Amino acid sequence: MLRDKSxxxxxxxxxxxxxxxxxxxxxxNIAQASVRQxxxxxxxxxxxxxxxxxxxxxxxxxxxxxxxxxxxxxxxLLEIAKCSVEIAIxxxxxxxxxxxxxxxKINKLTLIxxxxx
Numbered sequence: 409m410l411r412d413k414s415x416x417x418x419x420x421x422x423x424x425x426x427x428x429x430x431x432x433x434x435x436x437n438i439a440q441a442s443v444r445q446x447x448x449x450x451x452x453x454x455x456x457x458x459x460x461x462x463x464x465x466x467x468x469x470x471x472x473x474x475x476x477x478x479x480x481x482x483x484x485l486l487e488i489a490k491c492s493v494e495i496a497i498x499x500x501x502x503x504x505x506x507x508x509x510x511x512x513k514i515n516k517l518t519l520i521x522x523x524x525x
Contacts, residue, residue, distance in 0.1 A: 419469035429455055
């Protein structure tokens with residue numbers, strides 16, 4: 409049973425449903441009533457879940473969390489980079505580089521590569 413969190417990691421189950429079960433199970437067993445598709449409780453209760461070892465589920469869940477963290481970090485870096493370019497245009501590249509370095513320290517972010525001046 410899915411309520412037993414000692415057997416199934418919720419993040420693993422969510423990823424499993426989104427990437428595998430939705431395509432290969434839910435879309436085939438979904439109630440096709442009118443314009444809006446509906447999933448009934450028996451369909452959900454009968455949905456098979458891959459019973460992976462706990463350490464594999466945990467590894468998958470950690471990787472999912474890492475993707476969310478990296479996506480958030482990439483948005484932060486993009487905003488910092490845009491502001492840095494604006495500063496370089498309005499003032500000079502040295503002021504922009506100093507501001508960029510300061511922002512990276514404050515936000516504890518790192519650039520994979522640096523732009524040469």
